[in-house]
Amino acid sequence: MEVISGGFHAVFPMEDGSRVGEARRHAAQLALDCGLDETEAGRLALVVTELGNNLARHAVRGRLLLSPRPALGEVDVIALDEGPGIANLERSLVDGFSTAGTPGTGLGAVRRLARQFDIHSSVPGGTVVLARVGAGPGPQEGHAICVGAVAIAAPGERVCGDGWAFALQGDVAALLVADGLGHGPDAAEAAAAAIEAFMEDPLASPRVLLAHIHQRLRSTRGAAVMLLQADVASGTVRSAGAGNVMARLVSGTSDRALLSQHGTAGIAVRTPEEQCIAWPEHALLVVSTDGIETRWPPTVLAPLLGRDPTLAAAVLVRDHCRGRDDATVAVLRRKD
Structure with missing residues (x-):
């Protein structure tokens, strides 16, 4: 039997780029709490940075949600916003795609760095990104x-x-x-x-x-x-x-x-x-x-x-x- 429980998600509004550092520092503490090694802690920092910067630059009422799952050796990162949404989701996950003159590596990099990744977007409703970072085998295997x-x-x-x-x-x-x-x-x-x-x-x-x-x-x-x-x-x-x-x-x-x-x-x-x-x-x-x-x-x-x-x-x-x-x-x- 596998038991999954989690703490609550700390919420970091991304009104501007200065909040990204605050979220990254919190993520570093969660990495310690969940037993992530140096490599995975570095991956987590990059995921938080990429998603936070995307929210600060492009999103309406963007928020980062961070939650530890110590028993599973992973950290949940969720990016929420209320617009404008992504018109071409497939293209947005390709490195080099950008609508703002930036390198355009954000979502593609997050997908590579995360152990689990999923995204949903609607125009103009907004986007939700889920990225789980950890070094364990991954939860919920062998269950229906x-x-x-x-x-x-x-x-x-x-x-x-x-x-x-x-x-x-x-x-x-x-x-x-x-x-x-x-x-x-x-x-x-x-x-x-x-x-x-x-x-x-x-x-x-x-x-x-x-x-x-x-x-x-x-x-x-x-x-x-x-x-x-x-x-x-x-x-x-x-x-x-x-x-x-x-x-x-x-x-x-x-x-x-x-x-x-x-x-x-x-x-x-x-x-x-x-x-x-x-x-x-x-x-x-x-x-x-x-x-x-x-x-x-x-x-x-x-x-x-x-x-x-x-x-x-x-x-x-x-x-x-x-x-x-x-x-x-x-x-x-x-x-x-």
Whole structure:
């Protein structure tokens, strides 16, 4: 079984080139935290520099998001912007292409330097770039499901009160998303306690896990939680939740919400109930905390159904974040 969890993404607005150095220094610390060797740390610095400079020079409201994944020996780098978009994506990945008189090696270099790379762009909506840098074998091999998540802290906070974790085993994947009440350190403590309880037996039924997490969170301020277990072989999703963490099954032809009962884990939860529904073949499972608007149109994810799930999560954070609370989106899908 492979367990994937991550801290939140530190956000660096790229209003001008001076912010690139700040992001690069933070990336250097993440490289140490994740055990990257000198070569990989150098690759990470170059990726952050290239993407940061591209955002500062060309983008509308460009932001770099950086997150460590120490257990996987890698660092996530995400570049977001709100325009103008890239009209010829294939050409933009060729060295020497430039629209601003620069050498034009940015995106091509990033793709070579990263262990995993993906990009989505629309005109005039904007661009999302994902680059993972690390020296390990790479996650999610040997499993039928791939996953991704983006989490950012509330404005002005140094920690995120949301938490997320995946467990992968062959045809089955389990997911927990927890939203500690409020935000700041106490909320983060509650979310961390939920993840710790989940990790003890992540492939147990969601109903059993919800009851277990409820007991473990009694010494905290409590959290809203959503638990999912997706099974490719049976084509089903089982779920149980308490509070306002939302879950949706979204594809080009369907959009269905998964039910969550009233209550707060650690404070008051009725006897946990479990739902089991069919999982359409091409549907994404999307779980988000209340820092994300709930009524986003499913069409925004249509171009991303077969892509790295982190891209879908990043697009929702970019376009539908409320901007006043912690915000998390976690996504999983079948592999092609």
